[in-house]
Amino acid sequence: MKSNEQLNNVVNFLLEQTVRQMRGYAQRQLDTLQAGITVDQWVVLKIIDERDKISQVELAQVAHKDTASITRILDLLQKKGLIQRIDDEHDRRKYLISLTGAGKAFVKLHLPFINGIREQIVQGLSKEEIKTLKDILEKIRQNVAQGDPDVFP
Amino acid sequence: MKSNEQLNNVVNFLLEQTVRQMRGYAQRQLDTLQAGITVDQWVVLKIIDERDKISQVELAQVAHKDTASITRILDLLQKKGLIQRIDDEHDRRKYLISLTGAGKAFVKLHLPFINGIREQIVQGLSKEEIKTLKDILEKIRQNVAQGDPDVFP
Protein backbone atom coordinates (compact mmCIF):
# COMPACT_ATOMS: atom_id res chain seq x y z
CA MET A 1 0.00 0.00 0.00
CA LYS A 2 3.00 2.24 0.10
CA SER A 3 2.40 3.53 -3.41
CA ASN A 4 -1.17 4.33 -2.45
CA GLU A 5 0.03 6.42 0.44
CA GLN A 6 2.27 8.31 -1.92
CA LEU A 7 -0.60 8.86 -4.30
CA ASN A 8 -2.94 10.00 -1.56
CA ASN A 9 -0.38 12.42 -0.28
CA VAL A 10 0.09 13.80 -3.73
CA VAL A 11 -3.62 14.30 -4.26
CA ASN A 12 -4.07 16.07 -0.96
CA PHE A 13 -1.07 18.19 -1.60
CA LEU A 14 -2.00 18.96 -5.18
CA LEU A 15 -5.47 20.06 -4.17
CA GLU A 16 -4.16 22.40 -1.51
CA GLN A 17 -1.47 23.70 -3.78
CA THR A 18 -3.86 24.32 -6.65
CA VAL A 19 -6.19 26.30 -4.44
CA ARG A 20 -3.28 28.28 -3.05
CA GLN A 21 -2.13 29.12 -6.55
CA MET A 22 -5.64 29.97 -7.68
CA ARG A 23 -5.99 32.36 -4.78
CA GLY A 24 -2.62 33.91 -5.50
CA TYR A 25 -3.47 34.35 -9.13
CA ALA A 26 -6.83 35.91 -8.39
CA GLN A 27 -5.29 38.25 -5.85
CA ARG A 28 -2.52 39.35 -8.19
CA GLN A 29 -5.04 40.05 -10.92
CA LEU A 30 -7.20 41.94 -8.46
CA ASP A 31 -4.18 43.97 -7.38
CA THR A 32 -3.76 45.25 -10.91
CA LEU A 33 -7.03 47.11 -10.42
CA GLN A 34 -5.44 49.13 -7.63
CA ALA A 35 -8.76 48.76 -5.93
CA GLY A 36 -7.29 48.00 -2.52
CA ILE A 37 -9.42 44.95 -1.94
CA THR A 38 -8.80 41.27 -1.27
CA VAL A 39 -10.40 38.26 -2.90
CA ASP A 40 -12.33 37.44 0.26
CA GLN A 41 -13.54 41.00 0.57
CA TRP A 42 -14.76 40.84 -3.00
CA VAL A 43 -16.61 37.61 -2.33
CA VAL A 44 -18.44 39.20 0.57
CA LEU A 45 -19.12 42.37 -1.37
CA LYS A 46 -20.60 40.39 -4.23
CA ILE A 47 -22.91 38.46 -1.94
CA ILE A 48 -24.18 41.67 -0.39
CA ASP A 49 -24.75 43.02 -3.88
CA GLU A 50 -26.97 40.03 -4.60
CA ARG A 51 -28.68 39.88 -1.21
CA ASP A 52 -29.33 43.32 0.09
CA LYS A 53 -30.06 43.62 3.83
CA ILE A 54 -28.56 40.27 4.61
CA SER A 55 -27.60 39.52 8.22
CA GLN A 56 -24.07 38.62 9.22
CA VAL A 57 -24.97 35.06 10.12
CA GLU A 58 -26.55 34.52 6.72
CA LEU A 59 -23.59 36.15 5.08
CA ALA A 60 -21.31 33.74 6.90
CA GLN A 61 -23.37 30.78 5.72
CA VAL A 62 -23.44 31.88 2.11
CA ALA A 63 -19.76 32.78 2.02
CA HIS A 64 -18.80 29.67 3.98
CA LYS A 65 -16.95 31.73 6.51
CA ASP A 66 -16.97 32.06 10.27
CA THR A 67 -19.04 34.89 11.74
CA ALA A 68 -15.83 36.18 13.29
CA SER A 69 -14.23 36.43 9.86
CA ILE A 70 -17.32 38.16 8.51
CA THR A 71 -17.24 40.74 11.30
CA ARG A 72 -13.65 41.58 10.46
CA ILE A 73 -14.11 41.63 6.71
CA LEU A 74 -17.13 43.89 7.13
CA ASP A 75 -15.12 46.18 9.38
CA LEU A 76 -12.63 46.62 6.56
CA LEU A 77 -15.28 47.09 3.89
CA GLN A 78 -17.04 49.60 6.08
CA LYS A 79 -13.81 51.54 6.61
CA LYS A 80 -13.45 51.67 2.84
CA GLY A 81 -16.97 53.05 2.66
CA LEU A 82 -18.28 50.20 0.53
CA ILE A 83 -20.86 48.73 2.91
CA GLN A 84 -23.03 49.87 5.79
CA ARG A 85 -24.49 48.18 8.85
CA ILE A 86 -28.07 49.20 9.56
CA ASP A 87 -29.84 48.23 12.77
CA ASP A 88 -32.59 45.70 12.25
CA GLU A 89 -35.73 47.21 13.76
CA HIS A 90 -37.30 43.83 14.30
CA ASP A 91 -34.35 42.11 15.96
CA ARG A 92 -31.98 44.31 17.80
CA ARG A 93 -29.23 41.69 17.82
CA LYS A 94 -28.87 41.99 14.07
CA TYR A 95 -27.53 44.33 11.48
CA LEU A 96 -28.85 44.54 7.96
CA ILE A 97 -25.86 44.74 5.68
CA SER A 98 -26.09 46.80 2.50
CA LEU A 99 -23.81 48.27 -0.08
CA THR A 100 -23.29 52.01 -0.02
CA GLY A 101 -23.59 53.95 -3.24
CA ALA A 102 -19.83 53.71 -3.55
CA GLY A 103 -20.09 49.96 -2.94
CA LYS A 104 -22.64 49.51 -5.71
CA ALA A 105 -20.53 51.53 -8.10
CA PHE A 106 -17.48 49.54 -7.13
CA VAL A 107 -19.15 46.22 -7.88
CA LYS A 108 -20.54 47.45 -11.14
CA LEU A 109 -17.21 48.81 -12.24
CA HIS A 110 -15.11 45.77 -11.43
CA LEU A 111 -17.47 42.85 -11.98
CA PRO A 112 -16.65 42.18 -15.63
CA PHE A 113 -12.92 42.11 -15.02
CA ILE A 114 -13.27 39.85 -12.01
CA ASN A 115 -15.54 37.46 -13.87
CA GLY A 116 -12.78 37.33 -16.43
CA ILE A 117 -10.31 36.20 -13.79
CA ARG A 118 -12.48 33.27 -12.88
CA GLU A 119 -12.83 32.29 -16.51
CA GLN A 120 -9.09 32.31 -16.94
CA ILE A 121 -8.69 29.93 -14.05
CA VAL A 122 -10.74 27.17 -15.66
CA GLN A 123 -9.73 28.06 -19.18
CA GLY A 124 -9.30 25.06 -21.46
CA LEU A 125 -11.38 22.71 -19.33
CA SER A 126 -14.21 21.01 -21.15
CA LYS A 127 -17.68 20.79 -19.69
CA GLU A 128 -17.08 17.11 -19.15
CA GLU A 129 -13.91 17.78 -17.22
CA ILE A 130 -15.66 20.33 -15.08
CA LYS A 131 -18.44 17.90 -14.38
CA THR A 132 -15.97 15.16 -13.50
CA LEU A 133 -14.08 17.50 -11.23
CA LYS A 134 -17.28 18.48 -9.48
CA ASP A 135 -18.24 14.85 -8.96
CA ILE A 136 -14.88 13.95 -7.52
CA LEU A 137 -14.82 16.94 -5.22
CA GLU A 138 -18.29 16.03 -4.07
CA LYS A 139 -17.09 12.57 -3.10
CA ILE A 140 -14.22 14.05 -1.15
CA ARG A 141 -16.60 16.46 0.54
CA GLN A 142 -18.76 13.58 1.62
CA ASN A 143 -15.74 11.75 2.99
CA VAL A 144 -14.81 14.67 5.19
CA ALA A 145 -18.28 16.01 5.94
CA GLN A 146 -19.24 16.69 9.51
CA GLY A 147 -22.57 17.80 10.87
CA ASP A 148 -24.85 19.67 8.54
CA PRO A 149 -23.73 19.30 4.97
CA ASP A 150 -24.10 22.37 2.84
CA VAL A 151 -25.44 21.95 -0.59
CA PHE A 152 -23.91 23.06 -3.81
CA PRO A 153 -25.94 23.44 -6.96
CA MET B 1 -20.19 30.89 -23.42
CA LYS B 2 -22.74 32.43 -21.09
CA SER B 3 -23.90 29.06 -19.85
CA ASN B 4 -20.45 28.29 -18.58
CA GLU B 5 -20.15 31.28 -16.34
CA GLN B 6 -22.29 29.98 -13.54
CA LEU B 7 -20.43 26.71 -13.76
CA ASN B 8 -17.05 28.34 -13.53
CA ASN B 9 -17.99 30.15 -10.42
CA VAL B 10 -19.13 26.99 -8.80
CA VAL B 11 -15.92 25.18 -9.65
CA ASN B 12 -13.73 27.83 -8.09
CA PHE B 13 -15.88 27.96 -5.06
CA LEU B 14 -16.22 24.22 -4.78
CA LEU B 15 -12.49 23.71 -4.97
CA GLU B 16 -11.78 26.20 -2.21
CA GLN B 17 -14.56 24.85 -0.09
CA THR B 18 -13.47 21.27 -0.52
CA VAL B 19 -9.93 22.08 0.51
CA ARG B 20 -11.19 24.03 3.50
CA GLN B 21 -13.28 21.06 4.59
CA MET B 22 -10.40 18.66 4.00
CA ARG B 23 -8.19 20.77 6.20
CA GLY B 24 -10.82 20.96 8.89
CA TYR B 25 -11.33 17.23 8.80
CA ALA B 26 -7.62 16.49 8.98
CA GLN B 27 -7.21 18.91 11.85
CA ARG B 28 -10.09 17.45 13.81
CA GLN B 29 -8.70 13.97 13.35
CA LEU B 30 -5.26 15.18 14.39
CA ASP B 31 -6.80 16.78 17.46
CA THR B 32 -8.05 13.42 18.64
CA LEU B 33 -4.42 12.43 19.12
CA GLN B 34 -4.07 15.15 21.74
CA ALA B 35 -0.67 15.71 20.20
CA GLY B 36 -0.93 19.49 20.24
CA ILE B 37 0.11 19.88 16.65
CA THR B 38 -1.41 21.42 13.51
CA VAL B 39 -1.67 19.94 10.04
CA ASP B 40 0.91 22.39 8.71
CA GLN B 41 3.28 21.60 11.55
CA TRP B 42 2.92 17.93 10.75
CA VAL B 43 3.69 18.53 7.09
CA VAL B 44 6.89 20.31 8.02
CA LEU B 45 7.83 17.68 10.58
CA LYS B 46 7.34 14.93 8.04
CA ILE B 47 9.55 16.65 5.50
CA ILE B 48 12.33 17.04 8.07
CA ASP B 49 11.95 13.37 8.90
CA GLU B 50 12.57 12.54 5.26
CA ARG B 51 15.28 15.12 4.65
CA ASP B 52 17.50 15.46 7.65
CA LYS B 53 19.64 18.62 7.85
CA ILE B 54 17.52 20.49 5.37
CA SER B 55 17.82 24.28 5.23
CA GLN B 56 14.84 26.55 5.80
CA VAL B 57 14.77 27.75 2.22
CA GLU B 58 14.68 24.18 0.93
CA LEU B 59 12.03 23.35 3.49
CA ALA B 60 9.95 26.24 2.23
CA GLN B 61 10.29 25.03 -1.35
CA VAL B 62 9.36 21.47 -0.56
CA ALA B 63 6.46 22.43 1.68
CA HIS B 64 5.31 25.15 -0.73
CA LYS B 65 5.36 27.71 2.02
CA ASP B 66 6.91 31.12 2.49
CA THR B 67 10.20 31.26 4.40
CA ALA B 68 8.45 33.50 6.90
CA SER B 69 5.86 30.82 7.56
CA ILE B 70 8.60 28.23 7.91
CA THR B 71 10.43 30.34 10.46
CA ARG B 72 7.30 30.59 12.56
CA ILE B 73 6.30 26.96 12.24
CA LEU B 74 9.83 25.91 13.20
CA ASP B 75 9.71 28.22 16.20
CA LEU B 76 6.65 26.35 17.42
CA LEU B 77 8.07 22.92 16.68
CA GLN B 78 11.27 23.88 18.45
CA LYS B 79 9.34 25.06 21.51
CA LYS B 80 7.63 21.68 21.55
CA GLY B 81 11.07 20.08 21.48
CA LEU B 82 10.43 18.24 18.23
CA ILE B 83 13.06 19.86 16.00
CA GLN B 84 16.41 21.57 16.39
CA ARG B 85 18.26 24.24 14.44
CA ILE B 86 21.95 23.51 14.07
CA ASP B 87 24.38 26.07 12.68
CA ASP B 88 25.72 25.15 9.27
CA GLU B 89 29.51 25.21 9.56
CA HIS B 90 29.92 25.83 5.85
CA ASP B 91 27.44 28.65 5.48
CA ARG B 92 26.82 30.73 8.52
CA ARG B 93 23.59 32.18 7.17
CA LYS B 94 21.94 28.78 7.36
CA TYR B 95 20.60 26.37 9.88
CA LEU B 96 20.46 22.65 9.37
CA ILE B 97 17.09 21.51 10.57
CA SER B 98 16.78 18.11 12.22
CA LEU B 99 14.31 16.19 14.32
CA THR B 100 15.17 15.71 17.96
CA GLY B 101 14.85 12.25 19.47
CA ALA B 102 11.41 13.26 20.65
CA GLY B 103 10.61 14.45 17.13
CA LYS B 104 11.60 11.15 15.59
CA ALA B 105 9.58 9.25 18.14
CA PHE B 106 6.62 11.55 17.51
CA VAL B 107 6.67 10.95 13.78
CA LYS B 108 7.07 7.21 14.19
CA LEU B 109 4.23 7.06 16.67
CA HIS B 110 1.70 9.07 14.70
CA LEU B 111 2.57 8.36 11.09
CA PRO B 112 0.25 5.39 10.60
CA PHE B 113 -2.75 7.22 11.99
CA ILE B 114 -2.09 10.30 9.94
CA ASN B 115 -1.64 8.31 6.75
CA GLY B 116 -5.02 6.87 7.59
CA ILE B 117 -6.52 10.34 7.59
CA ARG B 118 -5.25 10.98 4.07
CA GLU B 119 -6.63 7.63 3.06
CA GLN B 120 -10.07 8.51 4.39
CA ILE B 121 -10.14 11.77 2.51
CA VAL B 122 -9.83 10.13 -0.90
CA GLN B 123 -11.73 7.03 0.13
CA GLY B 124 -13.92 5.58 -2.59
CA LEU B 125 -12.09 7.27 -5.44
CA SER B 126 -10.83 4.95 -8.12
CA LYS B 127 -7.34 5.22 -9.50
CA GLU B 128 -8.83 6.56 -12.70
CA GLU B 129 -10.68 9.25 -10.83
CA ILE B 130 -7.55 10.22 -8.99
CA LYS B 131 -5.65 10.40 -12.22
CA THR B 132 -8.37 12.50 -13.81
CA LEU B 133 -8.42 14.79 -10.81
CA LYS B 134 -4.67 15.21 -11.03
CA ASP B 135 -4.85 16.03 -14.72
CA ILE B 136 -7.56 18.62 -14.24
CA LEU B 137 -5.82 20.25 -11.33
CA GLU B 138 -2.66 20.34 -13.36
CA LYS B 139 -4.47 22.24 -16.10
CA ILE B 140 -5.75 24.75 -13.61
CA ARG B 141 -2.30 25.10 -12.15
CA GLN B 142 -0.96 25.88 -15.57
CA ASN B 143 -3.65 28.46 -16.13
CA VAL B 144 -2.67 30.30 -12.99
CA ALA B 145 1.05 29.56 -12.97
CA GLN B 146 3.50 32.37 -12.55
CA GLY B 147 7.25 32.15 -12.71
CA ASP B 148 8.87 28.84 -11.95
CA PRO B 149 6.44 25.98 -12.05
CA ASP B 150 6.92 23.38 -9.39
CA VAL B 151 6.64 19.80 -10.34
CA PHE B 152 4.51 17.13 -8.79
CA PRO B 153 5.24 13.47 -9.31
Next chain:
DNA sequence: CATCAAATATTGATATATCAATGAAATCGA
Protein backbone atom coordinates in the same frame (compact mmCIF):
# COMPACT_ATOMS: atom_id res chain seq x y z
C1' DC C 1 -44.47 36.53 33.81
C1' DA C 2 -39.80 34.75 35.07
C1' DT C 3 -36.26 32.08 33.89
C1' DC C 4 -33.54 29.55 30.91
C1' DA C 5 -31.90 28.45 26.42
C1' DA C 6 -30.65 29.96 21.88
C1' DA C 7 -29.20 33.34 18.47
C1' DT C 8 -26.35 37.39 17.03
C1' DA C 9 -22.39 40.01 16.72
C1' DT C 10 -18.08 41.04 18.79
C1' DT C 11 -13.56 40.31 20.71
C1' DG C 12 -9.40 37.78 21.93
C1' DA C 13 -5.96 34.25 21.10
C1' DT C 14 -3.39 31.48 18.08
C1' DA C 15 -1.87 29.76 13.52
C1' DT C 16 -0.88 30.63 8.94
C1' DA C 17 -0.23 33.28 4.29
C1' DT C 18 1.73 37.01 2.11
C1' DC C 19 4.47 40.94 1.35
C1' DA C 20 8.07 44.11 2.63
C1' DA C 21 12.14 45.36 5.06
C1' DT C 22 16.28 44.07 7.45
C1' DG C 23 20.98 42.31 8.97
C1' DA C 24 24.35 39.12 8.20
C1' DA C 25 26.92 36.35 5.30
C1' DA C 26 28.30 34.53 0.85
C1' DT C 27 29.37 35.18 -3.96
C1' DC C 28 30.30 37.33 -8.15
C1' DG C 29 32.54 40.58 -11.32
C1' DA C 30 35.68 43.94 -12.45
Next chain:
DNA sequence: TCGATTTCATTGATATATCAATATTTGATG
Protein backbone atom coordinates in the same frame (compact mmCIF):
# COMPACT_ATOMS: atom_id res chain seq x y z
C1' DT D 1 40.42 42.24 -3.29
C1' DC D 2 36.61 45.48 -3.20
C1' DG D 3 32.05 46.62 -4.03
C1' DA D 4 27.71 45.21 -5.65
C1' DT D 5 24.50 41.68 -5.68
C1' DT D 6 22.34 37.69 -3.88
C1' DT D 7 20.99 34.51 -0.37
C1' DC D 8 19.27 33.21 4.18
C1' DA D 9 16.66 33.72 8.14
C1' DT D 10 14.08 36.87 10.82
C1' DT D 11 10.71 40.33 11.92
C1' DG D 12 6.73 43.34 11.26
C1' DA D 13 2.27 44.33 9.25
C1' DT D 14 -2.04 42.93 7.54
C1' DA D 15 -5.66 39.54 6.29
C1' DT D 16 -7.96 35.46 7.24
C1' DA D 17 -9.41 30.88 9.71
C1' DT D 18 -10.68 28.83 13.80
C1' DC D 19 -12.00 28.33 18.41
C1' DA D 20 -13.55 30.15 22.77
C1' DA D 21 -15.71 33.51 25.58
C1' DT D 22 -18.82 37.33 26.04
C1' DA D 23 -22.83 40.79 26.10
C1' DT D 24 -27.11 41.65 24.36
C1' DT D 25 -31.31 40.25 22.86
C1' DT D 26 -34.82 37.05 21.61
C1' DG D 27 -37.70 33.04 22.21
C1' DA D 28 -39.55 29.21 24.59
C1' DT D 29 -41.25 26.92 28.52
C1' DG D 30 -42.39 26.40 32.95
